[in-house]
Amino acid sequence: MARKLLLEKAHVENIRYYDVYRREGGYRSVEKALKSMNPDEVTEEVKKSGLRGRGGAGFPTGMKWSFLAKPEGVPRYLVVNADESEPGTFKDRYLMEFIPHLLIEGMIVSSFALGANRSYIYIRGEYWWIVDILEQAIQEARNNGWLGKNIQGSGFDCDIFVQRGAGAYICGEETALIESLEGKRGNPRIKPPFPAVKGLWDSPTVVNNVETIAAVVPIINEGGEEYAKIGVGKSTGTKLISACGNLKKPGVYEIDMTISVEEFIFSDEYCGGIANGKRLKACIPGGSSVPILPANLLLKTAKGETRMMNYESLSDGGFATGSMMGSGGFIVLDEDQCVVKHTYTLARFYRHESCGQCSPCREGTGWMEKLLLRLENGQGKSSDIDLLWDIQRKIEGNTICPLGDAAAWPVAAAIRHFRDEFEWHVTNAAEAQTRNFGLAHYAEPLVVQS
């Protein structure tokens, strides 16, 4: 049984409310940090823990915090990125909905470490009911002296504000989020300057994912070195995975990054296998923007090693034969799913969510969508596949923010691994409308576990 840190108490009844949360040992980390540590020691613990950002890029959090510029007389801000809009990712929602106080607690400790007196939660507009949950948790924390002036007599002031987004995916990108928080249109900024130097209202700002901030709580409670013992290599601690798609038991799971992908999909403790007795065809292991992997490459790396659920192993083989941990949105496709249609759906999403600032992303995402729609509808030409490849290559790396890359990677990976399926859509256009290609072609090397 894997160790749980974040979701350990998630199923205690009424854990959403302060009294129960406190009785279960909540806010211990704030007490510990404010009474016996100084801000640099907190940052040091987070560094020791090896915690990596859970928002997608996997950048070490301790290092990110130590990059924060600390000029005299300028306020600093902590912004929690709760704009979870990536298709397939819903772990932050779970965390905020069931144990909102964990996030608040983590924010107080993190704000203390960063010296931020005002912190923000930028939450996705569609999560309207969670706003109320968070507001209530903040009010309870304030009433009990965990927020406001002079917290627990330590002399540290901190307040937390919740800001709702308006439903744009791009506002999850940290500089677009900051723009949106300032009340402007959510256009990503050109970096440098990085937010750590010039972020919210031109002040140094740290933007972290909800899960990253929540993970600070067990790190302070147990110590960074203890935390680093969980997991393997540079993938320390636990990670929330939101599994969805054709699975028997989709949902949010906390894993300790030492299990294999096969165990995660097929064991009863986790997803319980593919629904309806079908076979596994492909999987996107980290949210819609990371490359898709066919079943044989998903379970084994190109070198023949078992693929594990951690940052290094999932990205083993680069983009040619690997993928990425991303934000932990685990999307599983069974043998009946059409990769062309799937890729089209994603391309449509990125076309819609592109902010339109830079030419490659604005024009390229729309072009890819058109071509994929044509292929999906059976009017494609075989040259369209090469054209798609060419377009994605010209978008990737040439844009202001990583959304351009995120739009290009799924298309690239789909063509790389499932080219015969695209070709089948061109050559058997009529049949492609009624039946899906593949029929477990990609699932061949696998045994279905009962």
Add this chain to the structure above:
Amino acid sequence: MSDQLFKVTIDNITVEVPAGTTILMAARQIGGDVTPPAMCFYSKLQGSGGKCRTCLVEVSKGSEKDPRPMPKLVASCRTTVMDGMEVKNITSERVLDARAGVTEFLLLNHPSIARFVTRLVSVICRTSAMNMAKKVPAMNFPAALSRKKILDHIYSYI
């Protein structure tokens, strides 16, 4: 600080510019083929640039202190020079390829593509000072252009 002079090498030509100058402005000092085309940057307009991506260049050496190359192509209109920086513009295949891509993206959804190609290419040629401007009026596009033709055309100018 601002009277400090930085040495920057663009396409193997070295110039000295004041600190804070962008790569594009440094390249304009050299002039000729070295200058990247720039469409959304206007030197007098603060905060302009960075969007159209036609001015992408490759930084093959970051600076004297930190010689690592930059992994991605950067927008020269918004990147300031560092001392000892080495930049590749038309000597880099990657840049030319990306620029052709960007130009194609810009043309893609334009209603009167033929006229626009002429104008766009003339703008690019003018700003990049590739000495192509003389050729531009001779361009005459048929009403329906194949992608290949447009691409060939773009490549022939970049």
